[in-house]
Amino acid sequence: MKGDAGGKMIIKSKLKWVGLVGLVLSALSLFTHFLLARYSYTEEGITEYQAITIFSWRPIFENADLSSNNKLYKRLWGPVRRLESLQPHAKPRAHYSVPVSESDRYIFVRIRGGFHEIRSSICDAVVIARLLNATLVIPEIQSTTSSKGISAQFKSFAYLYNEDQFMAALANDILVVKTLPKTLKGARRKKEIPSFKVLNSQSPYYYLHHVLPVLIRHSVVELVVSDGGCLQATLPPDLEEYQRLRCRVAFHALTFRQEVQELATKILHRLRAPGRPFIAYDPGMTRDALAYHGCAELFQDVHTELIQHRRLWMLKRGIVKGNLTVDSNTQRLNGSCPLMPEEIGIILRAYGYSWDTIIYISGGEVFGGQKKLIPFHAIFENVVDRTSLTTSWELNRIYGREANLVDKYPKTPPSAEKEMRHEAWKTSGQRPRPLPPPPARPKSYHIEGWWGWVAESDNEPESTVIELRTNAHKLLWEAIDYMVCVEADVFVPGFDRDGKGRPNFASLVMGHRLYQSATAKSFRLDRKEIAKRMEEISDHLYEANHTWIKSVRSHLRESLLDRLTEESKASKSLSFLSFPVPECSCLRSESKGASTSQLPAAIKVARSCPAWMGKDVVSRPGDKENEDDLDEDDSGPFGLFFRQSGGSSNRNNGGGGGRGGGEMMSSKEETQMEDQEEMDGGDR
Ligand SMILES: *[C@@H]1O[C@H](CO)[C@@H](O)[C@H](O)[C@H]1NC(C)=O
Numbered sequence: 001m002k003g004d005a006g007g008k009m010i011i012k013s014k015l016k017w018v019g020l021v022g023l024v025l026s027a028l029s030l031f032t033h034f035l036l037a038r039y040s041y042t043e044e045g046i047t048e049y050q051a052i053t054i055f056s057w058r059p060i061f062e063n064a065d066l067s068s069n070n071k072l073y074k075r076l077w078g079p080v081r082r083l084e085s086l087q088p089h090a091k092p093r094a095h096y097s098v099p100v101s102e103s104d105r106y107i108f109v110r111i112r113g114g115f116h117e118i119r120s121s122i123c124d125a126v127v128i129a130r131l132l133n134a135t136l137v138i139p140e141i142q143s144t145t146s147s148k149g150i151s152a153q154f155k156s157f158a159y160l161y162n163e164d165q166f167m168a169a170l171a172n173d174i175l176v177v178k179t180l181p182k183t184l185k186g187a188r189r190k191k192e193i194p195s196f197k198v199l200n201s202q203s204p205y206y207y208l209h210h211v212l213p214v215l216i217r218h219s220v221v222e223l224v225v226s227d228g229g230c231l232q233a234t235l236p237p238d239l240e241e242y243q244r245l246r247c248r249v250a251f252h253a254l255t256f257r258q259e260v261q262e263l264a265t266k267i268l269h270r271l272r273a274p275g276r277p278f279i280a281y282d283p284g285m286t287r288d289a290l291a292y293h294g295c296a297e298l299f300q301d302v303h304t305e306l307i308q309h310r311r312l313w314m315l316k317r318g319i320v321k322g323n324l325t326v327d328s329n330t331q332r333l334n335g336s337c338p339l340m341p342e343e344i345g346i347i348l349r350a351y352g353y354s355w356d357t358i359i360y361i362s363g364g365e366v367f368g369g370q371k372k373l374i375p376f377h378a379i380f381e382n383v384v385d386r387t388s389l390t391t392s393w394e395l396n397r398i399y400g401r402e403a404n405l406v407d408k409y410p411k412t413p414p415s416a417e418k419e420m421r422h423e424a425w426k427t428s429g430q431r432p433r434p435l436p437p438p439p440a441r442p443k444s445y446h447i448e449g450w451w452g453w454v455a456e457s458d459n460e461p462e463s464t465v466i467e468l469r470t471n472a473h474k475l476l477w478e479a480i481d482y483m484v485c486v487e488a489d490v491f492v493p494g495f496d497r498d499g500k501g502r503p504n505f506a507s508l509v510m511g512h513r514l515y516q517s518a519t520a521k522s523f524r525l526d527r528k529e530i531a532k533r534m535e536e537i538s539d540h541l542y543e544a545n546h547t548w549i550k551s552v553r554s555h556l557r558e559s560l561l562d563r564l565t566e567e568s569k570a571s572k573s574l575s576f577l578s579f580p581v582p583e584c585s586c587l588r589s590e591s592k593g594a595s596t597s598q599l600p601a602a603i604k605v606a607r608s609c610p611a612w613m614g615k616d617v618v619s620r621p622g623d624k625e626n627e628d629d630l631d632e633d634d635s636g637p638f639g640l641f642f643r644q645s646g647g648s649s650n651r652n653n654g655g656g657g658g659r660g661g662g663e664m665m666s667s668k669e670e671t672q673m674e675d676q677e678e679m680d681g682g683d684r
């Protein structure tokens with residue numbers, strides 16, 4: 001019996017082994033199957049660009065004349081020649097003293113806010129440190145440290161920026177230390193150091209007469225900055241050097257942490273790999289901005305409610321004045337709402353950018369997200385963002401090693417806190433007692449998900465640790481987007497105001513581009529004008545006629561230059577960094593061709609560039625005429641959007657979204673279609 005049983009067992013275990021081997025084999029075969037599938041998947045896209053198919057972007061192009069002498073190419077991508085003599089020059093001009101080392105004056109700054117607010121606040125903090133001859137302690141960025149979600153590897157400033165580069169770049173301007181001296185640290189911990197909550201429009205006078213005396217008495221002050229800055233944007237003429245200091249901080253000293261920098265560079269490489277120029281587009285559709293400007297009705301359903309929720313919250317806190325319900329269409333027609341991705345798509349197509357133009361969508365938050373972006377994806381084939389150009393592994397790596405929150409904080413309540421409250425309730429107090437607290441509401445708030453709480457509650461739930469962590473990640477995403485936007489061949493902002501009515505992320509990008517590469521195309525759209533034009537074609541959006549397209553083209557062309565004047569009025573008084581000209585620029589001594597008189601009035605740069613910058617203006621004698629030609633030039637496709645894309649090949653409207661190629665039409669058909677289109681337009 002025993003032997004029998006033993007035999008059975010042996011057979012059983014043998015069977016197990018066979019089973020296991022079988023399992024392994026089938027797993028292997030499955031694996032190879034996947035490999036093959038993957039392989040053939042890339043093979044199939046043979047006409048497409050191959051090298052980067054590991055990302056979700058599969059570029060599809062038609063052959064186009066990309067020679068930069070082509071007239072159309074110049075109009076779309078060429079430099080704005082009239083700004084050619086404008087050069088970055090943020091170095092001190094007159095005598096500039098070395099930083100004074102008053103060893104007993106420290107300024108400690110705590111900054112709250114989003115990416116663009118942090119950036120301008122740091123610049124202001126540096127200026128104030130110099131103004132007061134104080135040593136600046138590396139600012140603390142609250143949005144990262146206060147969320148315990150980020151990796152322990154980083155301190156707050158170093159999470160985003162490169163500390164050493166910051167200190168080295170400012171060595172001639174101010175003294176910077178990484179932390180307070182020991183004696184003062186103790187005082188800080190005991191909350192004994194005087195603290196100022198400062199506004200973004202604070203004057204130099206305030207610092208010299210209110211903060212300085214306290215600083216001298218206590219050796220240290222703390223500035224709490226939650227307003228997107230702590231020094232007024234316009235400074236009196238005798239403080240012009242301080243404006244240039246702002247530029248040096250923003251454009252030279254503030255570089256991102258190395259890992260972030262590297263990933264952004266990688267993304268730029270991948271964008272440029274197909275050998276074509278690209279557009280960066282920042283929709284600027286953040287929930288706060290939409291709420292502040294009363295644009296809720298441009299959205300539907302839960303999105304509208306979410307925006308209104310926010311607006312109510314803002315009204316209660318006095319951040320925004322007015323009624324809760326606002327006629328969003330009036331706001332839109334007034335240019336007070338972001339341009340929707342669809343509108344941007346239409347005007348870009350009208351300007352002449354073809355359907356296969358590479359467009360990078362920037363922004364840590366595109367509220368209403370995918371739904372609003374669908375029409376845009378339908379208009380342009382190669383729309384990408386940071387997620388389509390990186391692997392999730394690459395993104396995870398820049399976050400650093402993070403504690404595994406998912407284990408510690410289960411997504412579904414009951415939470416630890418709630419349990420504790422229950423315990424406390426059970427054991428304390430007298431009877432009879434009030435009812436126990438209601439159970440914590442499960443929360444479905446999610447960055448891009450369905451915002452389930454809206455229907456149930458008037459109060460938005462507190463942020464969870466995971467959300468705080470997402471906010472910290474958002475800073476890194478925006479850092480990457482910032483670099484891509486600054487380097488882009490063309491930049492288009494959908495909106496230029498943030499959730500406090502001030503210049504936003506895109507404004508900083510525009511300022512940076514104006515400083516660093518004034519000739520690169522940055523469209524300063526007049527939203528009111530564009531909204532007006534959109535109204536004209538609202539009942540046949542995709543079938544505009546020649547006249548309309550021409551008028552859009554001329555508007556866009558004007559927005560490259562003529563709107564500089566208005567922008568300097570509208571933005572400069574709110575944020576110096578959004579328009580750092582003329583203080584931080586100089587005029588390169590001109591040769592033939594471009595002349596100063598061509599510069600718009602707003603750019604009253606009087607200062608010639610120092611000799612070491614060289615004299616050659618790139619433009620050659622003949623170019624000037626070409627430029628004038630270009631202004632008149634209306635070459636390029638006039639047919640809009642899906643039907644016709646100029647050049648030799650074509651695609652159809654591709655049904656839902658137009659993805660994945662289309663039928664080819666013969667040129668004859670195409671011409672007929674174009675004619676038809678024009679006739680259609682003429683009829684209306
Ligand atoms: C800072 O130092 C400079 C140079 O020594 C001096 O002219 C200026 O008055 C000082 N400012 C303050 C606020 O101490």
Ligand SMILES: *[C@@H]1O[C@H](CO)[C@@H](O)[C@H](O)[C@H]1NC(C)=O
Nearest residue numbers: 294321322323324325326327
């Ligand atoms: C708010 O609404 C009321 C009535 O609807 C209107 O009279 C008033 O002008 C509105 N206020 C603002 C600031 O729009």
Ligand SMILES: *[C@@H]1O[C@H](CO)[C@@H](O)[C@H](O)[C@H]1NC(C)=O
Nearest residue numbers: 330331332333334335336528
């Ligand atoms: C339109 O916008 C301007 C500023 O851009 C503002 O002064 C004006 O009050 C707005 N008008 C309406 C009707 O909202």
Ligand SMILES: *[C@@H]1O[C@H](CO)[C@@H](O)[C@H](O)[C@H]1NC(C)=O
Nearest residue numbers: 536537545547548681682683
């Ligand atoms: C072109 O379209 C615009 C807007 O739809 C319309 O107002 C205009 O009359 C049209 N012009 C011609 C010549 O058809």
